[in-house]
Amino acid sequence: MNAVRHDWTREEIRDLFNRPLLDLVFEAAAVHRNYHNPHEVQWSTLVSVKTGGCPEDCSYCSQSARYDTPVDRTPLMSTEEVLEAARIAKANGSTRLCMGAAWRQPRPGKDWEQVLDMVRQVNAMGMESCVTLGMLTEEQAQQLAEAGLTNYNHNIDTSPEFYGKIISTRKFEDRIRTIENVQKAGIGVCSGGIIGLGESTEDRVGFIHTLATLAKHPDSVPINALVSVEGTPLGDRPPVESFEFIRMIAVARITMPASNVRLSAGRLTLTEEAQAMCFLAGANSIFTGETLLTTENPGFDQDQSLLKKLGLKNQPLHAVELELCKD
């Protein structure tokens, strides 16, 4: 069985990107079957608990206050509203609720306490909890851990070299520091990125290399394809070609065999056949529900029908694959 490695070189990863696609998918499928139940897909549902008005300038994002996008700013949702969304997600087969807030970093006060409460209450209804709130200090990560948070999402998005072309208001190293703070607090890390930003293949190599050489691989690796949003600097980027999406999934699966690889934003531009190839290439998780944070996504029924056609099932909570994930 392929060991979990943390010493990947850029050359090795570049070679994977240059492999004939079907050879790559064949290898990724074998790795996937060694580490995971290939018949199960984890469902995670997003709720944007605080939308828009973000001070950061991420060029892809509908929620940055710097761009004139169709997204309106809203205050923090009440815990009851979030729990209602969680109940619907759970009833439809999701095992994790991922709550996103458009903040640069949380500030102490009422909203922060309320987010901690949301985490406790989501756990109490028997779902895994995930939040994505921007940068965190060690103390904040510790508080989230005490509230019982399962995972923290914090994407590195792209290569260290290309990062500054997409975001200027924070540094790549800031992202890594937050990931370390989350790991130190004993919370699972969810970290991935986006393709379709105008990055080169070498940037994709650098992106995967950064994650695959972390001392501990992220528990989940979301791979997003840009959903271009009108009014953002990347609003007129062409959609990512489906074979590029499939290749990214396969490379993530081979280099981080024990992690959950999530086929994330951009599924509406993929056919069912292309999504099936992503599952073959090692994707074992999706975001479900008809909205991601602010953009559209296939609805629960559409995904249930896709899984049925492919003979796949929703992954139940606390699947045994965790036994194999220890690295």
Ligand code: SAM
């Ligand atoms: N504000 C928090 C942060 O930046 O970490 C959390 C929310 S942010 C929306 C989470 C991730 O979603 C981003 O890092 C990016 O990878 C992805 N994302 C955001 N907008 C996207 C878009 N238009 N298309 C694809 N992925 C997107």
Ligand code: DTB
């Ligand atoms: C991730 O990697 N993708 C999710 C989640 N983590 C927070 C967000 C996707 C957002 C897509 C654009 C939107 O809906 O605004």
Ligand code: SF4
């Ligand atoms: Fe703000 Fe996150 Fe959007 Fe960047 S990706 S503008 S940090 S909400």
